[in-house]
Amino acid sequence: MRYLLLCWCLLFPVFSYAGQAKDIAEDPVLEKRMIGLAENLRCLVCQNESLASSHADLAEDLRREVREQMKKGMADQQIIDYLVARYGDFVLYDPPVKKATLILWYGPFALLLLGCMVLVYQMKKRMKHIREADFSEADAKRAAALLNEAPEATQSKKIKDPQT
Amino acid sequence: MMRFILPFVVFVVLSAFLYVGLGLNPHEVPSPLIGKPAPAFNLPQLQEPAKQFSPQDMKGKVWMLNVWASWCAACKDEHHVLLALARQNIVPIYGMDYKDKREDGMAVLRDTGDPYTLVVSDTEGRIGIDYGVYGVPETYVIDKQGVIKYKQIGGVSQQIMNEKILPMIKELQSK
Numbered sequence: 584m585r586y587l588l589l590c591w592c593l594l595f596p597v598f599s600y601a602g603q604a605k606d607i608a609e610d611p612v613l614e615k616r617m618i619g620l621a622e623n624l625r626c627l628v629c630q631n632e633s634l635a636s637s638h639a640d641l642a643e644d645l646r647r648e649v650r651e652q653m654k655k656g657m658a659d660q661q662i663i664d665y666l667v668a669r670y671g672d673f674v675l676y677d678p679p680v681k682k683a684t685l686i687l688w689y690g691p692f693a694l695l696l697l698g699c700m701v702l703v704y705q706m707k708k709r710m711k712h713i714r715e716a717d718f719s720e721a722d723a724k725r726a727a728a729l730l731n732e733a734p735e736a737t738q739s740k741k742i743k744d745p746q747t
Numbered sequence: 748m749m750r751f752i753l754p755f756v757v758f759v760v761l762s763a764f765l766y767v768g769l770g771l772n773p774h775e776v777p778s779p780l781i782g783k784p785a786p787a788f789n790l791p792q793l794q795e796p797a798k799q800f801s802p803q804d805m806k807g808k809v810w811m812l813n814v815w816a817s818w819c820a821a822c823k824d825e826h827h828v829l830l831a832l833a834r835q836n837i838v839p840i841y842g843m844d845y846k847d848k849r850e851d852g853m854a855v856l857r858d859t860g861d862p863y864t865l866v867v868s869d870t871e872g873r874i875g876i877d878y879g880v881y882g883v884p885e886t887y888v889i890d891k892q893g894v895i896k897y898k899q900i901g902g903v904s905q906q907i908m909n910e911k912i913l914p915m916i917k918e919l920q921s922k
Contacts, residue, residue: 627881
């Protein structure tokens, strides 16, 4: 009895072969092409997964659909158009440039330009301020007089004096 | 003063964008099918598989197509809304039993009531793909010319029914 049980247990690895992924098509070239295409398409159920990697039921169905259309000899672009007609641009990870996506495509550049403009404006403003603060002759004399008058007081405040 | 006002304005604008943006449901993907003719199909009826149904048969009528399944939890939530609508007899509701076993679909209708004029079964979900179905339940309003006018993704609540779907159906019927 014990040996029988042992034999049965040894058979376990054999059973584990049973569940081969059923998704793999007979034609590996076509499968590769399908995966290549599906990697750039979004699964609508798990939206952060591509159609190629998603395990959602719908993704499986759509992969089957793509496979069948490839077998019919349809071009990649035709298949993409087929999916976009049903699910919208949302299935594309690379959205086309059109009216609704203009902000998406060019917004960041517009923001960059705006940022540069603000930066230049601020820097120009600051330049003006600095020039206004130029010492006049009288100011320089006054400053020198002050510095000479109380060198110890300034030192005790630990202010570095470039002249001493 | 400007140095306070400007950042404040930027903050308010940004908050407004975030408020609207975060309030949107990312699972509601706008359907490209709205305004397009409802895709044609020929599917066996759930109750009598020998008979077929095609949207062609509905020309000249405003109708609703509700995609559901026995395995779908949200479908159970909207079921009473559909039942209430069916009792009012305003619009025919056609059901599409999506990727479901025939017996399971029939059991749901037998146990919880049947709001549908007729149900077709899309066992393999192929017609569902043509209609851009990606999460049942989904409900379509189709006008007299056979054009899809509205798509509800997810369950129909009584509020959506009263505020969006019913006014639209009445408007389409008067055309």
